[in-house]
């Protein structure tokens with residue numbers, strides 16, 4: 001097993017200082033903890049929540065490499081042990097407006113009958129669905145945090161909404177470089193990120209509905225991104241069509257900071273394909289105004305503006321990279337340092353694998369010599385010879401069967417991911433060592449290359 005990917009979790013020492021914080025009603029304690037530091041947080045009295053997930057009295061919550069807020073509706077006392085980078089109490093928060101939004105969503109759910117219109121098939125009329133909410137705004141506007149709050153509040157009211165992640169940078173459900181969707185089957189734990197929703201009760205990963213994009217930014221390949229989000233939306237709609245209660249609970253859709261009007265068509269297509277009925281704009285006046293104009297005549301889409309929380313923190317490249325590495329690590333090792341899983345190692349021969357990558361996009365047509373047209377398609381895949389450069393890469397294992405046409409690769413969902421830990425090209429039969437969260441041979445031979453690799457920092 002590669003030693004470079006062992007656990008790096010930081011610990012709180014018994015000698016670390018403990019501080020007590022008393023919060024009044026509707027105040028929030030904001031904390032930032034470095035990746036190489038850790039704090040333990042305890043609720044001593046009163047009630048409090050972290051992004052909508054209630055804290056248990058006396059329970060120890062561990063935070064490391066996180067920026068978070070502990071909000072109280074009625075007042076509480078907290079105890080913090082360890083070193084925070086930033087810690088303060090804020091009295092001004094947008095939580096009341098976030099709760100109002102949740103109340104509106106609850107009303108929409110209540111308007112959908114508990115039983116499907118046609119109980120023989122389980123189907124119901126096309127208008128019979130709950131709130132499909134898309135959160136848009138610039139990066140670091142608090143979209144993902146609001147998504148967590150809405151999902152946790154819905155769960156606490158007995159609903160199991162679908163979370164749709166259209167932000168490939170974060171890979172918040174399972175892996176960076178993907179777009180994905182998963183139902184909320186448990187509360188998003190106060191100390192966890194959204195990737196915990198793809199973990200079962202024992203902390204082991206299961207792969208949700210997920211499509212391979214391979215890049216961190218939407219702008220890297222908007223055409224491919226549009227193709228994949230359309231495919232994801234189609235699969236989401238197919239699942240919802242079969243499940244009345246899921247349709248009633250609705251979807252919460254997180255997006256990656258699309259604010260450039262040049263990419264509004266991507267937003268518009270996602271809104272149409274995912275049957276979005278509420279667009280929430282966070283922290284961007286122009287985007288709000290443009291969306292309002294776009295949907296002024298729409299009888300189905302409502303655009304609302306909500307304030308960005310003063311607690312939302314800008315995350316630099318280094319912090320984002322570490323967050324991505326943590327998500328990748330969780331996929332292979334499970335969620336908690338206390339009950340850690342080990343990935344399984346498997347040998348695969350080059351001759352048995354087919355690795356593809358999306359064809360490099362080339363210079364825009366305007367930059368080409370006169371008479372030469374743009375020949376490369378951004379949504380075409382090309383075979384890739386395994387080479388030493390693949391080491392430490394994360395490859396998506398396509399669900400496409402070997403008998404199926406490989407042109408379908410990008411449009412097929414991902415069955416899982418493997419990490420390339422070693423390559424051996426000395427022998428006649430060249431081989432690579434792959435790590436996977438499950439034992440046994442690779443279920444499929446088609447692998448897709450992404451720009452993400454995994455080396456602990």
Ligand SMILES: Nc1ncnc2c1ncn2[C@@H]1O[C@H](COP(=O)(O)OP(=O)(O)OP(=O)(O)O)[C@@H](O)[C@H]1O
Nearest residue numbers: 067068069139140141142143144145257311312313
């Ligand atoms: N009220 C708050 N107090 C402290 N930290 C917060 C608060 N709200 C959000 N954060 C933190 O700020 C960071 C950015 O927030 P978030 O991920 O929700 O933004 P985003 O709009 O989804 O960003 P991106 O589009 O880049 O994914 C996160 O680390 C989040 O935990």
